[in-house]
Amino acid sequence: MTTFASLADLSAAVGTELGTSEWHIIDQDRVNLFAEATGDHQWIHIDPDRAKDSPFGGTIAHGYLTLSLIPVLAKECYSVDGVRMALNYGSEKVRFPAPLPVGTAVRATAELLSAAEVPGGVQAVVRFTISSETGPKPHCVAETITRFYAA
Secondary structure, eight states, X not given: OEEESSHHHHHHTTTSEEEEOOOEEOOHHHHHHHHHHHTOOOHHHHOHHXXXXXXXXXXXXXXXXXXXXXXXXXXXXXXXXSEEEEEEEEXXXXXXXXXXXXXXXEEEEEEEEEEEEEXXXXXXXXXXXXXXSSOSSOSEEEEEEEEEEEO
């Protein structure tokens, strides 16, 4: 994990890898809770018996569940000291190249793509690649936009 002492230090790190998170297992309970929260009860996510006969051989996590892991994974990749607050400003180029089988452990790697001054702080674009040891393709690749405001 990388810890930046200031927004200036963060800005100076454009083009570098920020860190890799710990492994997190995506279990069926988490998938079911996500389905309940979002109303997405598609059988491929919540019905293990039916999903056994699918092309995936079992249930898979929702793509948006995988994307929603970024805040917890990001905290394990990098931090910035000397900020009053950090706000999620959006995402760009979100992709789900490979399905994520339930029961799989995932982790994220973060790369700082850009950092630009905004009133009161810095807007950073970080590419998160969420992958596992189960296959050659990542399960999610997303460029997130975060605004960090100076303390």
